[in-house]
Amino acid sequence: MDDDRVTMLADLDKPGMRITLCRGGDGGHGNAHYKTSTNRAPRRSDKGWPGEERWVWLRMKLIADAGLVGLPNAGKSTFLSVVSAARPKIADYPFTTLHPQLGVVRLSMTEEFVLADIPGLIEGAHEGTGLGDRFLGHVERCAVLLHLIDGAAGDVVSAWRTIRHELAAYGGGLDEKPEIIALNKNDAMTPREASARRAALQKASGAPVVLISAATHQGVPELLRMMFDVVTRAREEARQTPDD
Ligand SMILES: Nc1nc2c(ncn2[C@@H]2O[C@H](COP(=O)(O)OP(=O)(O)OP(=O)(O)O)[C@@H](O)[C@H]2O)c(=O)[nH]1
Ligand SMILES: [Mg+2]
16 A cells, blocks of 8 residues: 555565565666776766655455454354364453464365454444454455354344444455355254254345354364355356456
């Protein structure tokens, strides 16, 4: 970004991309440059001219294939720790995760994708409540969002709506990204609670809801397969769209 923090100068989103932001100066010529057969010890030298200077703002966006979103305590970091070798901090209080974390999910020898875990969002995050929404930039480049909902924490529909609202308020196309909704902590719900909450969520979202338990791994392999399918499709589309 330019000094105004609004104008984008470049988006370096592919490996190896380069841009020139400032031209270097000219070091000038030393006296050896002016040496001739008749003037073998010239007194002349030139100073050259200075290089360009400017202020720019660098903003990092993690490049992950899939991103985890949800309220604090939904089990995002637990999920990441179960499906990858990443070892994020996990605890039963909100805002355990303070920084985004990446993990590589390996489904087979040839199938893998990168998953990003970000701090939890709460209502008003787009206005700075909680840790705010500044970490959402790290899931802007994801092909799919996994929206985790704590099934054991009461009103699952309002939990889902709160996050959807924050995604929309953040902008950046986050609310148009493919979303997979997973109701987590199945092990902590009675079967009756689980099916009622799942049905309510499906009705509210108009989309299928996967029932999982990050703790017992129940439903997790199937969910990873669903995520990988979306990632694969996005990769194929990216390959077919030539860069301009
Ligand atoms: N019973 C049960 N507990 C779970 C499950 N998944 C996570 N938990 C617990 O839920 C609590 C929160 O888990 P985290 O993974 O830290 O949640 P988070 O979404 O990363 O939370 P923040 O980083 O604060 O946004 C921890 O005590 C976990 O042990 C699950 O499937 N079943
Ligand atoms: Mg966490």
